Amino acid sequence: MELKTNPHIKLNADDYLYHLDLETSKLDFKKEFNDVKFVCIGGSPTRMLKFAKFMSKQLTGNIEEPRNYAKGTDRYCLYKAGPVLIANHGIGTASLSVVLNELFKLLFYAQCSNVIFLRLGTCGGIGVEAGTVVITDKAVNGELEPIFSYMKLGKRINSPTYVDSDLANEIYNCCKDNFNVARGTTCSVDCFYEAQGRLDGALCDYFENDKQDFIKRLQDKGVINMEMEGLGLFSYCHRVGFKAAMIAVTIVNRLVEDVPTSEIDVIKEWEERPFKVALQFIRSKL
Numbered sequence: 001m002e003l004k005t006n007p008h009i010k011l012n013a014d015d016y017l018y019h020l021d022l023e024t025s026k027l028d029f030k031k032e033f034n035d036v037k038f039v040c041i042g043g044s045p046t047r048m049l050k051f052a053k054f055m056s057k058q059l060t061g062n063i064e065e066p067r068n069y070a071k072g073t074d075r076y077c078l079y080k081a082g083p084v085l086i087a088n089h090g091i092g093t094a095s096l097s098v099v100l101n102e103l104f105k106l107l108f109y110a111q112c113s114n115v116i117f118l119r120l121g122t123c124g125g126i127g128v129e130a131g132t133v134v135i136t137d138k139a140v141n142g143e144l145e146p147i148f149s150y151m152k153l154g155k156r157i158n159s160p161t162y163v164d165s166d167l168a169n170e171i172y173n174c175c176k177d178n179f180n181v182a183r184g185t186t187c188s189v190d191c192f193y194e195a196q197g198r199l200d201g202a203l204c205d206y207f208e209n210d211k212q213d214f215i216k217r218l219q220d221k222g223v224i225n226m227e228m229e230g231l232g233l234f235s236y237c238h239r240v241g242f243k244a245a246m247i248a249v250t251i252v253n254r255l256v257e258d259v260p261t262s263e264i265d266v267i268k269e270w271e272e273r274p275f276k277v278a279l280q281f282i283r284s285k286l
């Protein structure tokens with residue numbers, strides 16, 4: 001059997017998932033991962049370790065330090081809590097694309113089916129108060145088009161993004177009574193500073209009124225948050241045939257300010273909100 005999106009990848013071949021430091025000849029992927037039904041990813045390894053501990057305790061009652069399957073590398077981390085695989089993806093689509101390719105192959109070698117990907121992230125809010133959990137129902141690029149642009153063999157490919165609105169609705173409906181959640185369009189870009197119209201990067205040749213015009217244009221298009229991985233997530237998952245959703249907490253309202261609060265305890269509490277939404281959704285499916 002071969003991976004349907006790459007005929008070069010065969011089920012029983014030796015493969016080394018380099019950035020996860022996992023080898024098919026050294027680990028029985030099917031035995032370790034065949035029961036995986038959800039893959040939860042987020043930017044920071046520390047936050048995803050926290051999520052792994054939280055999910056282990058909630059789903060299995062296990063309070064031991066979770067095993068990091070990717071401990072041979074410091075690129076990414078990889079944990080498992082019951083049927084949930086947990087990894088970090090770093091910042092931006094380039095970093096996300098590497099771990100997604102290797103996670104997709106891991107799921108193929110483990111012969112998993114009907115897996116749902118959830119990105120649990122942080123983002124900047126547009127007109128929603130900081131601490132709001134945003135469920136994406138449409139993803140657009142910095143030109144406000146629902147298109148993910150990437151390079152293949154030296155050519156630029158523009159691929160339309162697809163957000164599974166049934167899945168987004170399901171997540172929203174299962175948590176809307178318990179959490180401060182909003183549904184809307186996410187603008188996904190490659191840079192934290194200029195592409196998001198911030199005035200506080202080292203490079204900036206525009207002014208407050210230009211930034212306000214940009215943010216207003218976003219708002220007029222229904223954008224309620226900005227981040228850096230959503231377009232890639234939806235595009236890659238759609239191409240390989242996995243459902244995906246994004247649950248991202250706003251850590252700043254960009255209509256008011258550019259820089260998130262420096263109160264670290266407040267940020268930490270906000271960062272855990274997507275954990276709770278994901279747990280509630282995952283529990284509803286088990």
Ligand code: R2B
Nearest residue numbers: 043091092122227228229
């Ligand atoms: C949100 O936060 C990170 C940048 O600080 C980035 O990964 C994103 O999308």
